[in-house]
Amino acid sequence: MFTTGSKLLIGSAVLATLAAVVYGVTQVDSLGIVGLVSAALALSFLAGVNVWARDSNVSAMDATAVASSEAADVPPGNSIWPMVFAVGAATVLLGLVTQQSIFTIGIVILFAAGAQWTIQAWAEAASADPAVNETVRSRLANPLEYPLLGAVAVGGIAFSLSRVMLWLSKTNTVIAFVVLAAIVAAIAFFFAFRPSVTRGAIGGALAVGAVAIVAGGVAAGVDGERDIHVHETTADLAAEGFCASPEEGEPDENASQTVAVKANLAAEITLTRSGTLEFDVPGPLEEGGLGLTLPRANPNNILFRNDSGEHRRLSLDLGMLTEDEIAAVEEAAAEDEAHGDEAHGDESHEPFDRRQLCTTLIESGSAQLLTFTIAEPSQIYEDDPEAYRFFVPGTDAELNLVVP
Amino acid sequence: MAIIERPVDVPVAPTPTATTNFGYLRRPVETTGWRSWAFTVDHKKIGIMYGVAAMFFFLVGGVEAFLIRLQLASADGTVLSADKYNQMFTMHATTMVFLFVMPMAAAFANYFIPLQVGARDVAFPRLNALSLWVFIFGGVFLNTSWFLGGAADGGWFMYAPNSSVPFSPSNGVDFWALGLQITGIASLVGAINLIVTVLNMRAPGMSMMRMPIFTWMAFVVQMLLLFAIPVITVALFLLMFQRSYGATFFSVEAGADPLLWQHLFWIFGHPEVYILVLPSFGIISEVLPVFSRKPLFGYPFVVFSGAAIGFVGWGVWAHHMFASGLGPVSVAVFSVATMAIAVPTGVKIINWTLTIWGGKLWFTTAMLFSVGLIVQFTIGGLSGVTHAVAPSDTQQTDTYYIVAHFHYVIFGGAVLGLFAGFYYWWPKVFGKMLSETWGKWNFWLMIIGMNMTFGPMHILGLQGQPRRMYTWTDYRAGEGFFNGAFWNMFATIGTAVLTVGILCFLINVWITHRPGSATPVAPEDPWDARSLEWMSTSPPKPHNYDRTPIVHDLDEFFHRKYEDIGEGEEHNYVRRATGAEVIAEEERNADAHIHLPAPSYWPIVLAAALPIMAYGVIYNTLLIVAGAGVAVMAMFGWALEPADADPSDFDPPPTDPATGTELANV
Amino acid sequence: MTANERTSMHGASTPGTFGAVTHHGRLARIGAIATLGALAAGCANDAPQDTWQPAGDNAQKIHDLQWPVFLIAGVVGVAVFSVLFYALWRYRDTGQPIPKQTHGKPALEIGLTILPALILIGVAIPTVGTLMALADTDDTDCVINVTGQQWWWEIDYPVQDGCGGISQPIVTSGQMVIEVGTNVIVRGTSRDVIHSWWIPKLNGKRDMVPGRVHTNRLQADEPGIYAGQCTEFCGLSHANMRMEVIAMEHDDFEAWKANQIEAYAAPEPESLAAEGEATFISQCARCHQVDGLETADGELQIARPDLNVYSGAAPNLTNLMTRNTFAGASYDLLNETCRPLVWEAPSDRVGERYNEGVTADCLNEVELREWLRNAPAKKPMYTDPTKLEETNSLPRGMPYLALSEDQIDQLIAYLLERK
Incomplete structure (x- = not known):
């Protein structure tokens, strides 16, 4: 009943429990206790399964059984794993003195080689028949090996391909992808219509393909990615205080904010060719109102259309910043100056004192979305420095925003 | 027949033999006691357990429904708080849809698909056990939320952003999302299993167009599940990341559009409706011909209309969103598509009616439930047409009119069909007939109760009572005797009648099966049935058929009992054998060497890992690791366990393991 | 429905019912009885949110579409049930021999498939027409913004020439005041979760979704208080999120607007x-x-x-x-x-x-x-x-x-x- 295996598990479970108690008494944090208790539970569970399911390993105390075991008499075969294990150990040491990634790789090699070594040693002693031993080894190791090796292979190829794609220019990426897919399809068709092709030929073709992709990936990875341009967002522009500027930032060719709603917007605001701002909402509001009315404390989505013939942005002025906020802006500007602002080189960083939001600069004929929430009502509706208004920097176009 | 067979020649490994069996990785052998159920891979036992678990959840959902109706019986109800009420209607719908109707349909599909296609088991018996246990653990996990800070309170449709943490701060929605994720795994695994079974394991001679109609409908349902479950899986993952890991898929201030959730939910949710009703359509398409004594009218039309529903069902989801502000063009498209799907549904009703037409009707309880389904579902279908008309739907949606409509469809359609199935197949599954007297009480009380409960909801809805309100006020109930207050009280009384009706079923089961019950063993063929599953004993043997049936006709069993003595186009059937004789004939010619899959410890262990991980998502990441550990261990056990139990494990060991039928470990 | 009932009981003498209803009263009554006989008899006299008592142009359009659909559904239902119950009675087991084992008649099947399809095409055409009419915003006389939040509606009148001229924003909540006969467009959105704006006697409902602006037409034929309720589940107190639309004559509406923008009057000191x-x-x-x-x-x-x-x-x-x-x-x-x-x-x-x-x-x-x-x-x-x-x-x-x-x-x- 209590075989060697179950005794080991029971003993380990007791040890883990004791360790948890000791840890709990001596240490403050709970992570260790959770880990140790989990280990104790898992070990108890395994021990229970072991006992309950009658682990039928030959008892260590059964001298006759061990002595008569033919398997015990078969000498061990060749093994590559001690060597790999040693390589792992060396890599770990190398990693310790150089960098962490190498250390991690070493640990992985150590674990993999250790596991393989253990399984091989166990399987070789399973019986005197090498064929049975091989089956035994496969049944234990294959469920682990196949998914892991598969994942590594797929991951490696995917990563390599991604490096190649990032190295090519945007247009060439598309072409490369189409060509690659076409080649894969062509080869697949070729094999499909020629059942006589040997496994070796197919395997060879796949191997060549994989090697080519990985090699390409390595080369591309060494050369580096193409220059990927990141557009500034409305939040960046507002934080930098660029909303009053007619040319700061660059025109966005495919203007689109990260806004999912493209229809049923709060309003559409158009900068006309004659340089006025007009807005459109359902109903007759545009005829004689003070401006656009939007609810307070609510995320509003606005679409800005630029029909002016020039690069323009729509800005929203929400009055003066509070003194505290101005101080914060000035501090940030001073810090930028001290460290040198990477993004904008040596452009001087003007401190700003108004709360402004804006779209990116967009080309004529395109459109851009702006999402914003306004906390305070616009109590004063006309001709006041605190009034809320939309404007287009570089033009006289203005539109009042009323927030009741 | 099954994928995993016991090898005839057990390879005898060299000494020591024990090491080749991997110690505790043996296969269980018990044929009695709880182990014979917990580790079984027999589709029939699994089917029964599906049924028992689903029935349990049906009662849970029923209690929730009763509490809802008690709260609404009169104005300003105080039975439940607003918070508890919101949880109650959320969980009532979730329980009834995901934990009762779907698994009960799975119970029938599991039990009868292999029998109806003449197979010994499903294609992947251990996966079958896995889906059962995953469903049970998922359902229990979902319901533990009641004791851990409250259940989900966002409605079964769980619209964003009301499902986000600020608006639903308890863990209820987390339990809901993860619980449905788990039961979704069960459905998906089961669907793949049954699809493969239907496609690959039909008996010789059974072409697709000779398959019993229930198998056909269940097959369409599995295809729907195969494509619908991934959609809800994606949606639930988005919701989980939104709630547990700070994602912003539904955060408007971050630029999201909350309608995304509605589209995802209803692309799943509408096919789900057909997932709920098609199995019952299949059941009554079996029952009506048997008790009309003539074949199903227009079998190919019923099959193809079922398949058509399966396809068109994907193009109508936005009719749940007519008031969501999609814009008139989209609404028009979906409105017309929704009307189109009424056509194949109408075809079924026409075919059922024409099956009855010209028959020789035998009004058993099963038949009554089937006719009840036709009537109640027709009412639900017609009220459905009134809100396929989108402008009219903007008046009806989210009112009690919709509640009435879908209860006529789901209770009147799906649930009545399931009850027809209970009465029809009870002798097949348990070897005893349920009492017809109690059955008729059961039927009439349920029919009266459901019409009293859901009928007035049409009126309430058209008078403007919205759904999902924990309370209503007299000011909005109207005047006169027959006002909203009257009908609300009436519906609550109806619920009581309905409850008594369902209790009749439980009593019926109890008096049939209680220890010392006088109910005799059922005859082998009590209904003079037509389809293949009745060609096995009642209850079927573990290996289903003594010899693999060879199929020549659509109603194979009928044609073995009756002979056509007409000439040419003139058919004239006379009885040549009783069902018992046909079955005895099969027994005399039993196949030797029938191989059945061995039970396994691992499906239940693997299933248990999922709720552990789900608790981990809610409470502590370390638990996810622990659950994943159990899952990996179970997968290893699964992969490594031997194909069969060692003969020496049997108690007593088989006398001659190399010959004869080896059934002891089933 | 109740309107129809009333019409049928009191004939054309009932004041305040609308031409269209009276015109269709008889047919609608047959439909109502045929479809849902018990239901028609069981309607409350005057439920404030009755969807079958339109009191404005838009609800009337819906009603003109829905009663024929109910009628058709009723007729189909009666036909199906007549055939079914006749068959159930006619073919009960009276000891007749085993029936003919007929497997179906394709011609009959196809015919019975086409018939419902034709009926549904007949329903689909006016459906699309009404949909488009209800989405129109060109004839708007007045724009009113509504914003839902847990668990009340804010209603504001933006400055405009419409609504008879609004010179200063008016903000109120829970009750919307409109002028009888004018076409009002409600522009609605939400501050938190999805709510739904529904005044049953004036129009169907429209969900108000955060981040989106949806419109809903309103028009009332007669002065009155029209009750409504939030109909998209919006959390804990969803049942307690109601609203009313008060329709009043031109002069009263002008008086109401003037009162809303009156300057603040501080209370008497020491009071x-x-x-x-x-x-x-x-x-x-x-x-x-x-x-x-x-x-x-x-x-x-x-x-x-x-x-x-x-x-x-x-x-x-x-x-x-x-x-x-x-x-x-x-x-x-x-x-x-x-x-x-x-x-x-x-x-x-x-x-x-x-x-x-x-x-x-x-x-x-x-x-x-x-x-x-x-x-x-x-x-x-x-x-x-x-x-x-x-x-x-x-x-x-x-x-x-x-x-x-x-x-x-x-x-x-x-x-x-x-x-």
Whole structure:
């Protein structure tokens, strides 16, 4: 009943429990206790399964059984794993003195080689028949090996391909992808219509393909990615205080904010060719109102259309910043100056004192979305420095925003 | 027949033999006691357990429904708080849809698909056990939320952003999302299993167009599940990341559009409706011909209309969103598509009616439930047409009119069909007939109760009572005797009648099966049935058929009992054998060497890992690791366990393991 | 439906029913009886949210579409059930021989497939036509914004030439006032979760989704108070999120608008109401705006609900007593004596009676007091301070304020003057 295996598990479970108690008494944090208790539970569970399911390993105390075991008499075969294990150990040491990634790789090699070594040693002693031993080894190791090796292979190829794609220019990426897919399809068709092709030929073709992709990936990875341009967002522009500027930032060719709603917007605001701002909402509001009315404390989505013939942005002025906020802006500007602002080189960083939001600069004929929430009502509706208004920097176009 | 067979020649490994069996990785052998159920891979036992678990959840959902109706019986109800009420209607719908109707349909599909296609088991018996246990653990996990800070309170449709943490701060929605994720795994695994079974394991001679109609409908349902479950899986993952890991898929201030959730939910949710009703359509398409004594009218039309529903069902989801502000063009498209799907549904009703037409009707309880389904579902279908008309739907949606409509469809359609199935197949599954007297009480009380409960909801809805309100006020109930207050009280009384009706079923089961019950063993063929599953004993043997049936006709069993003595186009059937004789004939010619899959410890262990991980998502990441550990261990056990139990494990060991039928470990 | 019933019972003599209904009354009655006989007989006389009693152009369009559909559904239902029940009776087991084993008649099948398809095509065409008509915004006379939040509606009238001219924004809540006969476009959105705007007698419902603006046409033929309710489940107090539309004649509407933008009148010094003003500033004005209210040092008091409640808004109380419900239109401001005077006023007196507002004699002081004493105990809201860690300690709804009875007296005196 209590075989060697179950005794080991029971003993380990007791040890883990004791360790948890000791840890709990001596240490403050709970992570260790959770880990140790989990280990104790898992070990108890395994021990229970072991006992309950009658682990039928030959008892260590059964001298006759061990002595008569033919398997015990078969000498061990060749093994590559001690060597790999040693390589792992060396890599770990190398990693310790150089960098962490190498250390991690070493640990992985150590674990993999250790596991393989253990399984091989166990399987070789399973019986005197090498064929049975091989089956035994496969049944234990294959469920682990196949998914892991598969994942590594797929991951490696995917990563390599991604490096190649990032190295090519945007247009060439598309072409490369189409060509690659076409080649894969062509080869697949070729094999499909020629059942006589040997496994070796197919395997060879796949191997060549994989090697080519990985090699390409390595080369591309060494050369580096193409220059990927990141557009500034409305939040960046507002934080930098660029909303009053007619040319700061660059025109966005495919203007689109990260806004999912493209229809049923709060309003559409158009900068006309004659340089006025007009807005459109359902109903007759545009005829004689003070401006656009939007609810307070609510995320509003606005679409800005630029029909002016020039690069323009729509800005929203929400009055003066509070003194505290101005101080914060000035501090940030001073810090930028001290460290040198990477993004904008040596452009001087003007401190700003108004709360402004804006779209990116967009080309004529395109459109851009702006999402914003306004906390305070616009109590004063006309001709006041605190009034809320939309404007287009570089033009006289203005539109009042009323927030009741 | 099954994928995993016991090898005839057990390879005898060299000494020591024990090491080749991997110690505790043996296969269980018990044929009695709880182990014979917990580790079984027999589709029939699994089917029964599906049924028992689903029935349990049906009662849970029923209690929730009763509490809802008690709260609404009169104005300003105080039975439940607003918070508890919101949880109650959320969980009532979730329980009834995901934990009762779907698994009960799975119970029938599991039990009868292999029998109806003449197979010994499903294609992947251990996966079958896995889906059962995953469903049970998922359902229990979902319901533990009641004791851990409250259940989900966002409605079964769980619209964003009301499902986000600020608006639903308890863990209820987390339990809901993860619980449905788990039961979704069960459905998906089961669907793949049954699809493969239907496609690959039909008996010789059974072409697709000779398959019993229930198998056909269940097959369409599995295809729907195969494509619908991934959609809800994606949606639930988005919701989980939104709630547990700070994602912003539904955060408007971050630029999201909350309608995304509605589209995802209803692309799943509408096919789900057909997932709920098609199995019952299949059941009554079996029952009506048997008790009309003539074949199903227009079998190919019923099959193809079922398949058509399966396809068109994907193009109508936005009719749940007519008031969501999609814009008139989209609404028009979906409105017309929704009307189109009424056509194949109408075809079924026409075919059922024409099956009855010209028959020789035998009004058993099963038949009554089937006719009840036709009537109640027709009412639900017609009220459905009134809100396929989108402008009219903007008046009806989210009112009690919709509640009435879908209860006529789901209770009147799906649930009545399931009850027809209970009465029809009870002798097949348990070897005893349920009492017809109690059955008729059961039927009439349920029919009266459901019409009293859901009928007035049409009126309430058209008078403007919205759904999902924990309370209503007299000011909005109207005047006169027959006002909203009257009908609300009436519906609550109806619920009581309905409850008594369902209790009749439980009593019926109890008096049939209680220890010392006088109910005799059922005859082998009590209904003079037509389809293949009745060609096995009642209850079927573990290996289903003594010899693999060879199929020549659509109603194979009928044609073995009756002979056509007409000439040419003139058919004239006379009885040549009783069902018992046909079955005895099969027994005399039993196949030797029938191989059945061995039970396994691992499906239940693997299933248990999922709720552990789900608790981990809610409470502590370390638990996810622990659950994943159990899952990996179970997968290893699964992969490594031997194909069969060692003969020496049997108690007593088989006398001659190399010959004869080896059934002891089933 | 009830309208039809009435029409059929009283004939054309019933005042206030509409031409279309009377015209179709007979057919509709047959339809109603045929489809849902019990249902037709069972309708309440005058449910405020009855979807079969259209009181405006848009609801009428829907009604003109829905009653024939109900009729068709009823006829089909009767036909199916007649055949079915006849068959059930005719072919019961009377000892006849085994029936013919017929497997079907394809021609019959195809015919019976095409028939419902044709009927549905007949339904589909007018459906699409009505849909497009209900989406039109070109004929708008007046734009009103509504914003839903847990669990009340804010209603604001933007400055415009429409609505007979609005020169200054009007903000109110719970009750929307419109002029009889004008085409109003409601532009709606939400501040938190999805709500749904529904005035059954005026139009179908429209979900109001955060981040999106949806429109809903409203038009009323007769003056009156039209009840509505939020119909998209919106959390804890969904059942207590109601609203009303008050339709009134042109002159009454003009009077209402003028009253809404009247300058703030401070309470008489030393009066109870004046104490109430101070209490209001200290206890309520953090969230509730009263336009024109000044603090003791003469500055405009601007409410900042965005800092104090999760949805970022609280009802504007400038003219509270011109409305006759409060707290998401859940409770009456009028007591039981005065309520019927307004709610059941003859249609030519609705505007006049409504514009009288709530006087001290008519105030439903019991419920208003209960509300001020402990709002979350009256209407379920998410305000328990121990459960607010997920919303930055901001409640959803009005929290318990621990006001003393004296403070409540003062506040009621002050609020009674807000009209």
